[in-house]
Amino acid sequence: MANVASTTASAGSELTARALREAVFAGLISLGLFILFVGLETTQNIRNELVLNQRWGLLATFVVIAMVGRFLMVAYVQPRLAQRKAAKAAAPDVVKEEGFFSRNFSAIAIVALILYPPVVLALTGVQGSLKWVDNFGIQILIYVMLAWGLNIVVGLAGLLDLGYVAFYAVGAYSYALLSSYFGLSFWVLLPVAGLLAACWGVVLGFPVLRLRGDYLAIVTLAFGEIIRLVLINWTEVTKGTFGVSGIAKATLFGIKFDATKTGFAALFGLPMSSAYYKIFLFYLILGLALLTAFVTIRLRRMPIGRAWEALREDEIACRSLGINTVTTKLTAFATGAMFGGFAGSFFAVRQGFVSPESFVFLESAVILAIVVLGGMGSLTGIAIAAAVMIGGTEILRELAFLKLVFGPNFTPELYRMLIFGLAMVVVMVWKPRGFVGSREPTAFLHKRKAVSGSFTKEGHG
């Protein structure tokens, strides 16, 4: 008995020693990594001279966090995980019955989203709700929609598109320019923007029909840049880098959201506030995103959707089964681009201002990252990834308390991309196929046995 106790004790102290050792290593590595990025900062003073600021305190905080994190990881988290793994392996295989929540996840999520604006309004008041509806609601939903649109091209058809933001730009500028030159309304221009983007999708699709993988990625990347450069340099029409401003707002069945007598607020006897317009926009983008999801789910069950997925798997086999790979690819590009166009015109109507700066490569990369993190092809996973990534970067603005830890000059927003990258690495190590890595089959001969996932539950093949 005493023997056993002494071995566990010695194992414990051994573990602590190892954890300490690894913590020191982690500290050294983070010191090396951050010494130039965090420890030193260059700024310009009033005479335009370069000044080197030394931030040893901040650097020390970073190193300490890395060391403490590594120590806790090795000493506590890893043994716990190993224990759980062993327990799991020892336990007999039990088929896990899925709970009510996971079975009805998408229905619950949709209801929650519909209730979100009134709840926020009740909790935070009219002015306070602005931030929550706009920054967290609309912003996230735009990316959900964009990622779902890109998912058709990348997730279903397997065509790696790094220039998706181009279609977003086409949609945004279609609305911005056609509304300011011809005075057409949002509801007329929304389908027009989608159609124009779809046309550009076909234009991109033609030259890249024979390309796959890396080569396709490079050409689509270049395409995205071409669209942006055209927007910058075609100054007579697009006003170049100044952008198009004063874009008309959308109306609800002809009711404007302004301070006039016939405006929304006056009509319903409410005090004038821009919050009502934001809430209207929230429902608008929610509707558009749900349309994207609905179309994706329907298409997956139709011959064209099956052909997309087969194309992703094996192009030669597709051709030998009589599938026209040219039209299949072009429809994938066009459909994906169309939703990008819808999202773009929504973006223009929300901002009231568009400039080429909103459509840089980074946007394409973020959208693609969301698709990959969520799990290619999975609508639920992508929505979660968008909420985490975009919501996460928005939350960074709210974390004023970090100033207490890192000093008063610390601005968490600046670390946005660092955290974004870290999150990607963590997710890819932890779940290499994304949050929802499993693919939902669409064909069933008899009744489905297991009901899992969320967005394919209504179908019986």
Added chain:
Amino acid sequence: MTAPLLHVRGVETYYGNIRALNGVDVEVHRGEIVSLIGANGAGKSTLMMTICGSPQARTGSVHFEGQDITRLPTHEIARLRIAQSPEGRRIFPRMTVLENLQMGASLDELKHFKEDVEKVFTLFPRLKERQAQRGGTLSGGEQQMLSIGRALMARPKLLLLDEPSLGLAPLIVKGIFDAIKKLNKQEGLTVFLVEQNAFGALKLSDRAYVLVNGRVTMSGTGKDLLANPEVRAAYLEGGRH
């Protein structure tokens, strides 16, 4: 004699400047099993792919039911009901067995899907057990069955099989050859088969061609070729000196 179902005349196919087929003539009649045997690099798979239009023949012609299909794109050739189980099987690995079979039936928009699936499942009962499983998780033999099954879903007039025995255990190869024989006997399906496994292929076939360096050097009934000393020396006993 009636016109052949598939008629390959003087076909030359090139990869860049390299000539892979050097004037090949092959005929396949309705209801026959015809096999093409030959060593590695003889051009067997190239001939198969040329019939499917990828790559296309530079000279010569391919006729199917009297129609010139030499310059048709691959998917249109497939629409004439020439179904292929390609080399390396090429099933869709992330799609389920049933979805793979659906893809095979896409020419008819799944009109006869249920009926045809039952037929494929009777032919290959293993696929029925595995219908909800992803294609990539099947064993090699099951994948080959799936590949043939997928081709059959298109209700083909001509079935092209490229090395169905590749990398499979002898017992499984026998099962697959039996299934091919059964299809031919019961349904009258015309089969054109490319094989390295000369013994199995010749036993199975009504007629056969021997391909050497892109040229047909011998042809005859399966039985004759099996008995032919040259064929025996080159393809049947070559391995056991």
